[in-house]
Amino acid sequence: MKRRILMMLLTAAAVLIFGSSGVLAQAPNTFAYQGRLTSSSGTPITSATSVVFSIYAAASGGSALWTETISITPDAQGIFTKELGLSTPIPVSIFNGSKRYLGIKAGTDAEMTPRQVLTSGPYSISNANVPGIAQAKSAGSAVTVANSGITNITSRQITTPGPGYVVAYGYGYASIGSSSGTTMGNVIVGVDTLSTSYGPDYAVFGTGSMTVSANLYWWGNIANTRVFYFNSAVTKTFYMNAGRGYADGIAYIYLPKIQLVFYPTSYGSVTATVSAEESSQFNNATNISIGDDNSGVLQTIEGAKNVDLRELELRAAAAQAEAEKAQRDLDEARARQSNGE
Secondary structure: OOEEEEEEEEEEEOOOOEEEEEEEOOOOOOOOEEEEEEEEOOOEOOOOOOEEEHHHOOOOOOOOOOEOOOOOOOOOOOEEEEEEEOOOOOHHHHOOOOOOEEEEEEOOOOOOOOOOEEEHHHHHOOOOHHOEEEEEEEEOOEEEEOOOEEEEEEHHHEOOOOOEEEEEEEEEEEEEOOOOOOHHHHEEEEOOOOHHHHHHHEEEEEEEEOOOOOOEEEEEEEEEEEHHHHOOOOOOEEEEEOOOOOOOOOEEEEEEEEEEEOOOOOOOOOOOEEOOOHHOOOOOEEEEEEEEEOOOEEEEEOOOOEEEEHOOOOHHHHHHHHHHHHHHHHHHHHHHOOOOO
């Protein structure tokens, strides 16, 4: 009896976790497969059936890169779900960025044609979607912050293996000082992808042009964290920059460091502050409140908005899902044509 399987869902079930020092942990190299098993006439098959799943590098011909035989027992509609790779782990090296195809052989039938193109799910088995880190970099000496313009304190580059988030941590020790009878200002520190900006979300250390009656120096920690989303793999340099809000006195940054961490996905809202210009690509950008003025009117920060970066990730996922659905529809149409329907 000639059988056929229509693919209904293909998702990743496990990933490998890599870090800066090598492999940190390893989950089983598997992915979930859901399909519907029917006869050539479309009648659901509900009895236990032995199915051979194979992964190939070509749409037809060639030797299998991986093979596993699984017994399935579909429900009344012929639908089944199985985790592939449990008895025969799928080698990570298979998913190296090249297109891969899934071959299926049910019972004594020949392998079904055409083979199904594997979409994004199994590719998360490779290190294309895993957390990573660019370790902190420390400048060897204190950096003097110029009284005007932007001073680049330190920088760090990261190459991401795919789309996802980069969390940038910039931190160090700030020192500001002034001599007796003069005024003392502050220092501003922020992390950005530009060497000429400390970005819309920054940290401030110091005061607003305070007159001192004796020589005075303040010393303390200063840190800034920002989250960025990229919809594809990138090689990006991040800068820890500083400026002077009030340029009185002198300001230094000691032992500055910047650390970059990559995350392939989010697990909730990812609130970030972006420029008003950047906020135009978000549907739900909100003003940043800084409290009421003396008359009770709510004050907001000009030129910046709060957004949920997850909106970009969900938008990209929706577009990918549409593309994968179109591919599945095409594969099913080809299968029906091959079976003479």
